[in-house]
Amino acid sequence: MDQPDYSEVLAAGFGVASWKQLREAGMTRTELRAALKNGTLRCLRRGWYATPWADSTVVSAVAGxxxxxxxxxxxxxxxxxxxxxxxxxxxxxxxxxxxxxxxxxxxxxxxxxxxxxxxxxxxxxxxxxxxxxxxxxxxxxxxxxxxxxxxxxxxxxxxxxxxxxxxxxxxxCDGSSQSGTESMCRFRLRSRGIGVRSQVDIPGVGIVDLVVGTRLIIEVDGYEFHSSKEQFEKDRERDRTAVELGYLVIRLTYHQVVHEWPAAEETIMDLVRRREHLKPLMPTRELVSDDT
Incomplete structure (x- = not known):
């Protein structure tokens, strides 16, 4: 007869499980006492147990x-x-x-x-x-x-x-958003009444994070730390291509969106107030867009 395996229920709980869960997985009281004695499990509070490798936040919540x-x-x-x-x-x-x-x-x-x-x-x-x-x-x-x-x-x-x-x-909400900072930027601009489209596929450039009006592209870093040098170079090449096609490109870092948004927003709003985002592109490249 195979021995009961409690690893699945413990893994599902990030290293923490209730006695009810362990019992339903086949553990006996004798096995529980043995696990507590040899350090395989420890009691967090009545009826709840943790492994030595349990996630610290889960341990804190259950113990709390x-x-x-x-x-x-x-x-x-x-x-x-x-x-x-x-x-x-x-x-x-x-x-x-x-x-x-x-x-x-x-x-x-x-x-x-x-x-x-x-x-x-x-x-x-x-x-x-x-x-x-x-x-x-x-x-x-x-x-x-x-x-x-x-x-x-x-x-x-x-x-x-x-x-x-x-x-x-x-x-x-928009499930196409590729990062939290992209979602934040889109939400804030739309809250200002600015029309924004997400994940727009531009011929010759590829998919960009956000487009405002006809030609203002906003690319948003999704992480606090920089990507690889290769990705950095690739992004700048895309920007160069977009500019050659008549687009304006703004790149916002994680820090600018999360910690310095007023300055980033003012840069965008200045272009919008001057209606730079609505100037026409080359006829074959123009995107369909609602005026803001």
């Missing part, structure tokens, strides 16, 4: 009285979440023994039972709707769709208990 949820769970699931805070977002029942000072999140609608150490994506997102501002919600949903984790119809279900103002943000 709940399970990992909201922004922390989204980050662990590889969703692009704005900000760099190391705050651990926890979901717990109202009657739970909570660690003082920990961040406990709520959601729109009735809370789910705490079954796993890390909330599934839909539950984590429902809680994030109360922790994020409008821009953050759009950025996160863009990332979720781009990664193929949820479809627009799935998102509508997640949002159904939220206020109408929050539900309307789904109309501003």
């Amino acid at each position: 009285g709940g399970v990992l949820s909201c922004l922390s769970a989204l980050r662990l699931l590889k969703v692009w979440v704005p900000g760099t805070s190391d705050t651990v977002h926890i979901r717990a029942r109202a009657c739970a023994h909570r660690t003082p000072g920990a961040t406990f999140c709520e959601q729109y609608g009735r809370p789910e039972s705490e079954i796993t150490s890390v909330d599934e994506l839909a539950v984590a997102l429902r809680h994030a709707l109360k922790c994020l501002d409008d821009e953050g919600i759009v950025v996160v949903c863009d990332s979720i769709m781009n990664l193929g984790l949820l479809e627009p119809s799935d998102l509508r279900v997640v949002f159904q208990s939220a206020p109408a103002r929050i539900r309307r943000l789904l109309d501003r």
Whole structure:
């Protein structure tokens, strides 16, 4: 008879599982006591156990009285979440023994039972709707769709208990966005009434992040650190080609979007005010666009 294998349930919980999960996987009380004695597992709180390799944020959430949820769970699931805070977002029942000072999140609608150490994506997102501002919600949903984790119809279900103002943000989401900073830039410009198209395929240039008006291309770095020298050179060659075709090109770094947006925005708005973005291209290259 094969020995029960608990690795799958522990891996699914990033190294943390409840006694209920372990028992359903075939673990006996005797095996649990042995695991605790030899250090294979340790008790975080009553009924919850962790391996030595367990993710530290999950350990913190469960030891704190709940399970990992909201922004922390989204980050662990590889969703692009704005900000760099190391705050651990926890979901717990109202009657739970909570660690003082920990961040406990709520959601729109009735809370789910705490079954796993890390909330599934839909539950984590429902809680994030109360922790994020409008821009953050759009950025996160863009990332979720781009990664193929949820479809627009799935998102509508997640949002159904939220206020109408929050539900309307789904109309501003775009799963084609290739980075959180691209989503941020698009959201901010559209909030200023600027018409922006995402992931536009320009003959001779390729796909660019954003196009404003007829000819203003905005390329946005998705990461805080620079790409390779080869990619840098390739990007500049694309820019040169675009300029030769009559386009204006603005490249924004991660830092400019996240930390210096007012200056970046003013550069864009100056071109828009002077209607530089609407000047015609070569007839064979012109893009169809609505005036802003």
